[in-house]
Amino acid sequence: MPHPEWIQSAIIYLSAAVICVPLFRKIGLGAILGYLVAGIVIGPSGIALISDPEKLLSLAEFGVIMLLFLIGLEIAPRKLWEMRKSVGITGTGQLLISAGLICVGLFFLTKDWDIAWILALTLGLSSTAFAVQLMAEYEILPTPLGRQGFSILLLQDIAVVPILFLVSSLSADESAASGSPAVTAMVLVAVILFGRFALNPLLRIIAHYGNREVMTAASLLIVVGVAELMVAIGLSMGLGAFIAGLLLANSKFRHQLETDIEPFKGLLLGLFFIAVGMQMNLELFLQEPWFILLGAFALMGVKTLVIVGLLKFQKFSLRESLFLGVMLCQGGEFGFVILSQASAQGLVEAHLSQQINLIIAFSMLFTVPVALLVKKFVSKPKNAGENTYDSIDHEEPEVIICGFGRFGQIIGRIMTASHIPFTALDKDATHVGFVRRFGNKIFYGDASRMDTLEAAGIAEAKLLVLALDDPKTITKIAHQVRVHWPHVKIIARARNRGHAYQLYAEGLRHIIRETFESSLQAAAITLQELGFTEGQALEKVDMFRIHDEQLLAEAVEYKDDLAKLIEVASEGRKELQDIFEKD
Incomplete structure (x- = not known):
């Protein structure tokens, strides 16, 4: 009986993840860097156990789709309305000001405003995984300062979808926008009406007459089905998954859907980061070490200064503002997602994409030691019970x-x-x-x-x-x-x-x-x-x-x-x- 090649590949991927991810989490560098290093080690730049990362990337991109579905699922309209002030001022301000400053520098590198703006928005995103972990570790999440940080991350999560849509619209691949506007609008309206009036009754029937496995299958069908429908009308799969999540944000099945999708998202997203690591060019870093390192520190510096300025404007102390700024100064995991889409659609050339990938990875690597250094000079923010800032906890149950x-x-x-x-x-x-x-x-x-x-x-x-x-x-x-x-x-x-x-x-x-x-x-x-x-x-x-x-x-x-x-x-x-x- 012939031995399938994919089994050997799966053993290599899983072994690399099982070794690297726990090790990196133990030393405080997070799971994402663990996945990236695992990909570098087994990829062409390492010991070359896997020579073609493209095959893995095509499968692992479903992890990104499921991630966008869960983002939509968690963004209930009422929660957004309650956080409108902090999200609108701090979140939007951080992304746009940071992207604007970065865009000016990138223009001199790319000589193209469209590409510079896409890359600037990409670099303006922070790592939710890193930042939330650090804020929880330093016990600032329930404080007014932590709420501002959460607002920044929430706005960035929401902004991923329009950024990906912008990448598709600027892509050289005209097929991405080949759908008729009228047909697109009709399909979107039909999807919204189906989600509003038919989806919950359908899930209720499945829950009543099916079992847990059937409910899981239904969850996956919703995500992949709506995503594929969006592709058919000329939109991105990610946008379709996000819309599906929004339609179910207030559903009584929300928690069950989130529970069913989470394991698939986690596994496939881990494979996605391994694939990104496999595509990282270590030879490029050895050829241009100063460019990569200076780029990483410049990115961290710009984002820290922007966050400090916005928080000082809202009457936070300099110490508190700096404390949060260094936690959110790194590039984010969504940067790899957007760069992958931009490269695949011919918008960003491979060499530049590899440079930006390395800058994001090294900024993530430096975040923890910089945060530890700043912690020595900055006292933990006070948990002021008398604050009047917008609360983000109304949706969180006591x-x-x-x-x-x-x-x-x-x-x-x-x-x-x-x-x-x-x-x-x-x-x-x-x-x-x-x-x-x-x-x-x-x-x-x-x-x-x-x-x-x-x-x-x-x-x-x-x-x-x-x-x-x-x-x-x-x-x-x-x-x-x-x-x-x-x-x-x-x-x-x-x-x-x-x-x-x-x-x-x-x-x-x-x-x-x-x-x-x-x-x-x-x-x-x-x-x-x-x-x-x-x-x-x-x-x-x-x-x-x-x-x-x-x-x-x-x-x-x-x-x-x-x-x-x-x-x-x-x-x-x-x-x-x-x-x-x-x-």
Whole structure:
């Protein structure tokens, strides 16, 4: 039986990634540089295990398409409106001013304003992966300064799509713009109407009658199908994927779609960066080291100065402005994406594209050491609680409710009445559709999957309420959250005393037994009907509650020993009787 060549190639790609990416993340340089170095090592400039990176690039570009879909999925119109001030001033200002200054310098190199402007916009983008990681590490994301940084990154993510569209429009390949404007407009309107009125009902049917694999297939079909349709009318696949994401940004299936697409995006995007690394010309760096290094430092300097100026204009201190500026001064991963498209369409010659690729890569390489150097001289920004800047957290939940049946809905209604943002997850598509008709914010998704919880915002949440019907699922989720997000407080529904033992053993202390409180309330009413005063009845009920909770805590270590549990329960009854008699 012949041995397929692609298996050997896959082993080489995966081995390079498995070795390089963890190593680079461990030393603080990030996964993207790890992928790039992996590509350099196995590519023509390294040990030449792979000689033709173009074959990989054609497949890996689907990772870019899925990334653009997820960007559209995360950009809910309401969130953009709430952030309009910071995105409009800081985000737009950073990109346009940085690109304008860089464009002037590039014009003397290219002698073409169109190419210079495309490259300037490309270099004006920062690395979201690097910047968010640094801001999280230095604990500035929840501060006013961190919000400004997030606004800059959000605007850049949005700007990628029009930049790619601009590349297509300026391309020498006229086929990219061969579609009739009328046909293009009609198809776009049809896609929007389909997304608005038909897509959610279709997904609801698939969720109800299919399984997880079918839902994943549907997610991929949406992305690739809309992207291919855009190509048919003369637009880019990336624009189609972005439009598909926007159409589903407010869908109840949003978190599930994000969860299903994320693994494919991550793998294919990693392959894309490996392919970019394989195309990097190390011989060019050895021939022009000073040009590449000076270009990288010039890029970092220009972007830092622009960000410092914009933040000083908004009354931030020089130290704070410099602190954020160096975190966002590098070139971004989208730069590789745009350069790849521009080169493929003949807009930018190969030599210049390789130079810019190297400049972006080295600017990313220098970001971490420069940030560490600046950190020594700049104090961490204060988390000013009294600030009046636009908040970016309205879409981020303080509470996540897993399971939105009888138990979860009451909690959700009280949260809504108290103006506390929450996100509810339920994997019954029919129930989700019914509950949303009453104005509840609920999403279709399997809360037992960690990637679904991540998509729902578990990392930023303060509380997780486990209100599901299935005790095993509740225990499983509780264990996962305790391990991966120990800062999140958990309030869990317990089916019975045995389930409460399991949750207590997992370290939970806020355990609500389904019938416990209602039984205590019934006991209090019973005592009153028998002649006890309300105060006497409530006192006895409180004594029982305290005693039973103490007994529960003591019996946890014997939860698997029935004989010992019976013994503890017998002793508990005697103790309770003694307490009541003394009272």
